Each structure stands twice: as C-alpha cells, then as structure tokens.
Amino acid sequence: MKNIRLLLVDDEDDFRQTLAKRLTKKGISPEQAENGEKALSILENKRMDVVVLDVKMPGMDGIEVLHHIKKRYPKTEVIFLTGHAATQDGVHGIKTGAFDYLSKPIEFEHLFGKIKQAYEKIEREEEKLKEAEFREHMEMQMVTTEKLASLGTLAAGVAHEINNPLAIINESAGWLKLIVNKEEMAQMPRKQDFEKALNKIEKGVMRAKRITHQLLGFARKDDSVFSEVNIMELVEEGINLVNMEAVYKNIEIVREIAPDKNTIWSDPSQLRQVLINLLTNAIYATNVGGKITIRLEAMDETITLIVQDTGQGIPKENLNKIFEPFFSTKPPGEGTGLGLFVTRGIVEKLGGIIEVTSKLGNGASFYIMLPRYFKIKKDLDQDERIQFLEHLAEQSNSTQ
Amino acid sequence: MIKIPTKVLLVDDEEDFAEMLSLRLIELGEKVTVAHSGQEGLDTLAKTGIDVVILDIKMPGMDGIETLREIKKQYPIIEVILLTGHGSTETAVEGMKLGAFDYLMKPADFSDLAAKLEGARKRKDEQEERIRKAEAKLLVRRSGGAF
Numbered sequence: 410m411k412n413i414r415l416l417l418v419d420d421e422d423d424f425r426q427t428l429a430k431r432l433t434k435k436g437i438s439p440e441q442a443e444n445g446e447k448a449l450s451i452l453e454n455k456r457m458d459v460v461v462l463d464v465k466m467p468g469m470d471g472i473e474v475l476h477h478i479k480k481r482y483p484k485t486e487v488i489f490l491t492g493h494a495a496t497q498d499g500v501h502g503i504k505t506g507a508f509d510y511l512s513k514p515i516e517f518e519h520l521f522g523k524i525k526q527a528y529e530k531i532e533r534e535e536e537k538l539k540e541a542e543f544r545e546h547m548e549m550q551m552v553t554t555e556k557l558a559s560l561g562t563l564a565a566g567v568a569h570e571i572n573n574p575l576a577i578i579n580e581s582a583g584w585l586k587l588i589v590n591k592e593e594m595a596q597m598p599r600k601q602d603f604e605k606a607l608n609k610i611e612k613g614v615m616r617a618k619r620i621t622h623q624l625l626g627f628a629r630k631d632d633s634v635f636s637e638v639n640i641m642e643l644v645e646e647g648i649n650l651v652n653m654e655a656v657y658k659n660i661e662i663v664r665e666i667a668p669d670k671n672t673i674w675s676d677p678s679q680l681r682q683v684l685i686n687l688l689t690n691a692i693y694a695t696n697v698g699g700k701i702t703i704r705l706e707a708m709d710e711t712i713t714l715i716v717q718d719t720g721q722g723i724p725k726e727n728l729n730k731i732f733e734p735f736f737s738t739k740p741p742g743e744g745t746g747l748g749l750f751v752t753r754g755i756v757e758k759l760g761g762i763i764e765v766t767s768k769l770g771n772g773a774s775f776y777i778m779l780p781r782y783f784k785i786k787k788d789l790d791q792d793e794r795i796q797f798l799e800h801l802a803e804q805s806n807s808t809q
Numbered sequence: 810m811i812k813i814p815t816k817v818l819l820v821d822d823e824e825d826f827a828e829m830l831s832l833r834l835i836e837l838g839e840k841v842t843v844a845h846s847g848q849e850g851l852d853t854l855a856k857t858g859i860d861v862v863i864l865d866i867k868m869p870g871m872d873g874i875e876t877l878r879e880i881k882k883q884y885p886i887i888e889v890i891l892l893t894g895h896g897s898t899e900t901a902v903e904g905m906k907l908g909a910f911d912y913l914m915k916p917a918d919f920s921d922l923a924a925k926l927e928g929a930r931k932r933k934d935e936q937e938e939r940i941r942k943a944e945a946k947l948l949v950r951r952s953g954g955a956f
Contacts, residue, residue: 573823574915580829583919609842618916 413528414456415439418448418474419463419490421440428461431517437524445469448479459508459527461520464498472501479506479786484534486527491519492513564734568621572598582610589664623747635783638680640671641713644703647684654692664704671784674782679755686718686752687775693739694720694773710781717774731765759783814840815930816858816948820850820876821865821892830863833919839926847871854887861910861929862889863922864899874904886936888929892917912939 415432417439419425427439432439440455444466451457460478463470475487476530489502489510499510508527511520586607589600597603641664648655648662651799655662691701706713723731730736733751735748756763759784765775817839821827824845831841842857844850848871850862862880866873877889891912899913910929913922931936 572915573826577825577829578915579919580826580833584829584833585837587833591836614916622914693880 410525410528411436413437413524414458416442416448416451417796418442418445418466418471420444420466421463428517428520429475432521432780435521442508445471445474445477448474452482452485454477458531459652460485460487460491460593461524462507464495464502465492470497472505475502475505475507481715484531486531488520488523508644510544517605542669547557549576564624568624571617572621575614575621578610579614582607582614586611595672616660620747622747623745623751624792635674635676638675638677640673640674640705640714641666641668641676643680643684644705645716647681647688650685650704651688651692654689658692658695659698661697661700665704667703667705667707669707671712673712673779675759676783679759680779683752683755683777684714686748687725687777689773690748691716691718691720691773694718696720708781714777714778715774716777717772719772722769722771723765724769728765728767730765741798811931812838815925815926816860818844818850818853818857818859818862820844820847820862820868820873822846822868823865828935834926837923847873847876847879851883854884859884859887860933861926862887863892863926864889864909865892866904867893874900874907875909877904877909882920886933888933890893890922890925890929933945 415437417425417428417432418441419428420443422443425443428442429439438462440451442451446469449469450461452460455667462474462478462689466474471489475489478485478487487502487506488509489499489507491498491502491510491512495512499512502510506661508530509523511523566636571672585603588594589597589603589607594600644664644666648664660748674676676765688701688703695701695718701719702715702717704715704717706715720739727736727738734750736750753763756777759779761779764776764778765773766776815832817834819827819831819834819841821830821843822845825843827843827845831843834841842853842859844853847868850864853859854862862875864876864880868876871879873891877891880887880889885908888910889908890908891901893901893912893914901909904912910932913923913925
C-alpha cells in the first residue's frame with residue numbers, strides 16, 4: 410500500500426488538498442489534478458494504480474476522463490466521486506469500468522478502504538498475470554524439450570533404417586565400379602557414362618551418409634569423456650583443420666586469447682566439434698579478404714568463447730531459426746541444416762549456452778558460455794578431478 | 810605378384826547388402842562366404858577355414874555381440890571386424906573389449922574396410938606364425954635338442 414501510485418482529480422481545491430493531506434498522514438502521497446486535462450497529462454508521464462475521480466468538473470467531465478483512462482490504461486482502477494444523491498452517475502461510471510463510486514460528502518475512512526480494495530485488486534491481477542506468463546513459459550519450454558526428444562528418437566530411427574539400404578546402394582555401386590575398371594572392360598562401350606553415373610551414385614550416398622550419421626550423432630547416448638581441456642590448444646587444433654579453406658578465401662583468423670585461465674573441465678572431442686562447426690560456418694559466411702576473430706573471455710566460474718566473422722550476417726527473421734534442425738541457407742547438397750542444431754545440442758549437454766548476435770551486412774558473433782568445471786552427474790572419477798582443481802589452484806598461485 | 814586371398818566370412822541378415830559386399834570383395838580377389846545369421850555363421854566356421862569374419866552387430870535372434878563371444882570362445886585366432894548401423898559406438902567398443910579387431914559404421918567406406926580387412930588378416934597370420942614358432946620350440950625342448 411505504501412508504494413501505491415494514486416492520483417486525485419477534483420476541481421474543488423480545498424476538498425482535494427484536505428484529502429491529500431489526510432492520505433499523506435496515512436503514508437500515501439498522491440499526485441493531484443484540478444481538471445480532467447491535467448489528469449490525463451499526468452497519466453501520460455506516470456502510470457497510476459488508482460485514480461480518485463470527481464464526476465462533476467468544468468471542461469472534460471469525469472465520465473469522459475474515465476473513458477480515456479480505461480481506453481489507454483486498462484490496468485488503472487478508478488474510484489468515482491459523485492454528487493449527493495446522484496446515484497445515476499455512479500452506476501454509469503461502474504458500467505464504463507470504474508472500480509466503485511462514493512457519494513459526496515464522503516467519509517475519509519470509507520474512501521481509504523475503497524482505495525485499498527482497488528489496489529489489492531491490481532496486485533491480484535498482476536500476480537495472476539505473472540503466474541500465467543510463467544506457466545506459459547514453462548509450457549513452451551516443455552513443448553520444446555519434448556519436441557526435441559521425440560524428434561531425436563524419430564530422427565535416429567529414420568537414420569538407422571536408411572543406413573541399411575544406403576549400404577546396399579554403396580556396395581552395389583562400388584562393385585560395378587570395380588568391374589568397369591577391370592582390364593577386360595577397357596573397351597566397354599560408353600564406359601565413361603557408366604563411370605560418371607557410378608561416381609554420382611557414390612557421391613549421393615556419401616551425402617546421405619553425412620546426414621544419417623549426424624542425426625545418429627545427435628541422438629547418441631551420453632558417452633562423453635571428460636578431461637582437462639586447454640581452450641587455446643583446442644582453438645589452434647580447430648583452426649588447423651579449417652585453415653586450408655580460410656587461406657583459399659584469404660581470410661585472416663585473429664586469436665584474442667590470454668594464455669592464462671583457459672583450461673576447463675569438459676569433453677574435448679565434442680568441444681572440438683563445436684569449434685569446427687562454428688569456424689566452418691564463419692568461413693562460409695565471410696567474403697574473400699574478410700576476418701574471423703576468436704575471443705576467449707575467462708571468468709572464474711565460466712568461460713565465453715566468441716567466434717565473430719565479417720560475413721554477410723544473419724537476417725533478423727532467421728536468428729531464431731538457425732538452431733532448428735534442417736534449417737539451412739546453403740544451396741541443396743552443401744548443408745545438412747544440422748550443424749548448428751548439433752552444436753547447440755552439444756553445448757547444452759556440456760552445461761553451456763550458445764547465443765548469436767548479428768546484423769545483416771555486419772557479420773555474426775556466436776557466444777558459447779561454458780562452465781569452467783562441468784559437474785557430471787555420474788561416473789565421476791574423483792581423483793582426476795581433484796588433480797584438475799589442484800592444477801587450477803597452482804596456476805592461479807603462479808600468476809599472482 | 811599373386812594375391813593370396815583372405816578367406817572372409819560375411820555375416821549379415823540384410824541379404825542384399827551381404828550379397829553386394831561379397832561380390833565386391835570377390836572382385837578384389839578375396840574368398841568370401843556369406844551367412845545370414847549368427848548361427849549360420851558359426852555353422853560355416855565349423856566346416857570352412859576362415860581368416861576374418863565381417864560381422865553385423867544388429868541381427869535378429871543371436872546378435873553380433875553374442876556371435877562374437879561364441880566365435881572368440883571356439884576360434885580365438887579368427888579375427889572379427891564389426892559392422893554397426895547404430896551410430897552408437899558403445900556396442901562397438903564392447904565388441905572390441907570382447908576381442909574384435911575393429912569396427913566400421915554402415916555404410917562403410919570401402920577403402921576403410923579393405924584396410925581393416927588387411928590389418929585383421931595380417932594380425933592373424935602373425936599370430937599363427939608365433940604359434941608355429943612356439944610349437945617348434947616346444948618340440949625341440951621335448952626332444953632335448955637331439956635330432
């Protein structure tokens with residue numbers, strides 16, 4: 410009640426000021442307006458919880474002010490003050506959306522009670538709204554989790570089933586290729602056509618295989634192997650693996666990594682996968698002569714790895730979609746649409762968060778926040794972890 | 810140089826796959842026998858001399874891991890390469906702990922398969938060589954070196 414934002418609107422100065430004084434004694438300091446226009450201009454600058462509004466005023470009358478208030482600030486509650494025996498006005502006010510009405514002359518305690526009731530109603534509504542929002546948020550999160558889980562199961566099933574016929578196609582094409590390449594087949598008519606088609610089949614199989622293996626990789630059970638990971642070394646490894654492509658496009662790769670505080674406890678092979686995915690994307694997005702920056706921000710409890718490119722950027726409408734499975738802007742055959750989906754899956758499995766910021770034409774930045782020390786729920790090899798923690802302690806001692 | 814064929818037993822319930830892979834291996838000069846279940850594979854091993862078994866993990870009835878256990882129990886010297894369509898490496902790792910030479914994920918890259926086949930064959934040959942030498946030593950000791 411102390412925090413209530415209250416506005417008194419009445420053209421009778423004496424009445425209004427007396428009321429304000431008595432309210433101040435109760436610990437509420439109300440704003441005041443002597444007419445409707447002034448009241449609305451106050452409301453424009455400051456949200457009010459409760460407005461005590463006189464009906465009979467020169468200029469804009471109470472009913473009109475009430476209309477405006479309810480239209481623009483539906484959450485604000487209005488208590489009507491009507492003239493003696495003017496019940497009609499009060500009823501009309503309630504129909505228009507007023508909380509209640511009091512007939513003048515009013516009893517202060519009575520009005521104070523009404524203000525209190527109105528404020529409690531607002532508090533209740535707000536609580537309800539918050540609860541509803543929270544519930545909606547939770548439901549959405551659950552839907553997403555369930556969706557991803559069932560999607561994972563489905564995807565793995567499909568991938569598994571497709572792998573078998575794929576293997577048959579693969580072996581058949583491989584066998585034919587062996588035959589076509591035999592010495593006795595050297596004079597075979599239209600040999601080149603056969604070779605061309607067989608190569609296409611093999612390439613197609615490889616493409617399908619990439620997809621099925623990525624899907625199975627996503628659905629794979631947790632078989633992480635945790636160890637001490639030096640992020641700087643990991644970044645160097647990652648860069649080495651994609652460097653050819655970067656050199657080819659004349660892209661400069663800048664590292665902004667301080668040599669200290671860059672060891673964490675995590676799964677190196679999965680982190681390498683994350684890094685390679687992000688670097689490959691960055692190189693793909695960056696134009697010839699562009700720049701990719703890899704930055705590490707190390708805090709005590711967390712590290713943030715940032716991969717920033719100077720590429721074409723991601724349009725706003727795509728920012729929410731890039732982590733969805735099968736979303737790709739690459740031409741068919743070049744991207745599986747699973748790279749970032751899998752990347753996010755890994756980062757979250759490792760207890761981290763991945764985020765992206767981008768502006769069209771200004772490149773994109775991917776942020777991976779990881780805990781320095783990922784707590785595994787099971788299979789923890791205490792000794793190894795203690796060693797790691799001691800090592801960390803040594804490091805921080807030696808840098809001091 | 811004349812290639813000495815590796816005697817391969819291919820065990821896979823997927824008949825088309827087994828047929829095509831065997832044709833491909835035969836084309837390369839290997840000697841391939843096909844079986845479509847774990848039991849059929851074991852029956853073949855009882856009748857035919859085999860160097861390397863290429864074994865699918867996921868089969869109805871007796872699965873690859875079970876078959877592998879039986880093979881290693883009865884013919885410890887025969888090398889086994891596992892084929893997995895799973896994408897889960899766990900089963901493959903379990904298989905290797907049970908004595909499998911290596912594993913491949915379906916659809917396998919043929920050059921990988923060929924390389925692993927050769928490696929398995931080589932290991933078996935070397936092991937057989939060691940056994941021969943050990944037997945020879947044993948013979949010498951028994952006869953007291955007096956020939």
